[in-house]
Amino acid sequence: MARPGFCALERLAWWLVFRQGIVPFEAMAKQLDYRTIREIFTRFHASEPEPKGELEHVNVYTLVVAVALSAQATDAGVNKATRGLFAVADTPQKMLDLGEEAVIEHIKTIGLFRNKAKNVIKLSRKLVDEFNGEVPNSRAALQSLPGVGRKTANVVLNMWWGQPAQAVDTHIFRVGNRSGIAPGKDVDAVERAVEDHVPADFQLHAHHWLILHGRYICVARKPKCANCIIRDLCQFEDKTQ
Numbered sequence: 037m038a039r040p041g042f043c044a045l046e047r048l049a050w051w052l053v054f055r056q057g058i059v060p061f062e063a064m065a066k067q068l069d070y071r072t073i074r075e076i077f078t079r080f081h082a083s084e085p086e087p088k089g090e091l092e093h094v095n096v097y098t099l100v101v102a103v104a105l106s107a108q109a110t111d112a113g114v115n116k117a118t119r120g121l122f123a124v125a126d127t128p129q130k131m132l133d134l135g136e137e138a139v140i141e142h143i144k145t146i147g148l149f150r151n152k153a154k155n156v157i158k159l160s161r162k163l164v165d166e167f168n169g170e171v172p173n174s175r176a177a178l179q180s181l182p183g184v185g186r187k188t189a190n191v192v193l194n195m196w197w198g199q200p201a202q203a204v205d206t207h208i209f210r211v212g213n214r215s216g217i218a219p220g221k222d223v224d225a226v227e228r229a230v231e232d233h234v235p236a237d238f239q240l241h242a243h244h245w246l247i248l249h250g251r252y253i254c255v256a257r258k259p260k261c262a263n264c265i266i267r268d269l270c271q272f273e274d275k276t277q
């Protein structure tokens with residue numbers, strides 16, 4: 037909401053901080069060296085050997101739908117909506133049988149629900165018509181589905197097909213830049229930095245370790261640096277006490 041006297045830049049900063057929970061213009065730390073990053077992921081691994089995503093799903097199709105619905109929404113909010121939806125439609129054909137209006141009813145608590153419902157129906161149609169009702173396991177094929185971008189495709193490749201694909205969301209972007217694990221000016225640069233600098237044996241779970249760290253410890257407005265297991269290695273200049 038604009039206030040008199042707000043310039044465009046201030047309005048953008050306000051929107052990012054208060055509506056999206058993002059700290060804008062995050063200071064970009066210097067890229068950490070290999071040994072330090074290895075130590076960081078060794079600690080993440082010791083604290084949570086098998087990190088898991090928090091989006092509920094019952095098969096790969098419902099994972100695709102859940103991830104597509106999670107854009108600009110919280111996992112908790114998506115889970116609340118999809119429990120009922122997936123109980124009645126856990127395959128592309130069942131989703132088509134359910135129809136767009138019923139999908140809207142299930143997901144109307146999620147932001148952009150009308151557009152997302154339209155895409156859920158379209159991607160289900162494409163899966164039935166062109167992929168025999170099966171979810172493909174290649175990035176290009178996944179990204180050909182309506183409503184499925186690179187980030188959604190990477191999450192599915194990582195969580196379901198066990199590929200070390202890095203999907204950079206707001207949490208990973210923040211942690212990568214603050215700590216120096218994967219600094220970059222945009223999500224593509226951070227994705228490349230994670231791929232280039234995280235040791236191969238930690239690549240598969242890097243996505244979830246970084247998301248969970250950003251969601252619960254390195255939070256946007258006031259990071260919990262006192263409770264952070266990588267505090268001594270992190271490059272962030274404004275650590276909290």
Ligand code: SF4
Pocket residue numbers: 211214215253254255259260261264265266267268270271272275276
């Ligand atoms: S020390 Fe603070 S800023 Fe650095 S990763 Fe931990 S919580 Fe984030």
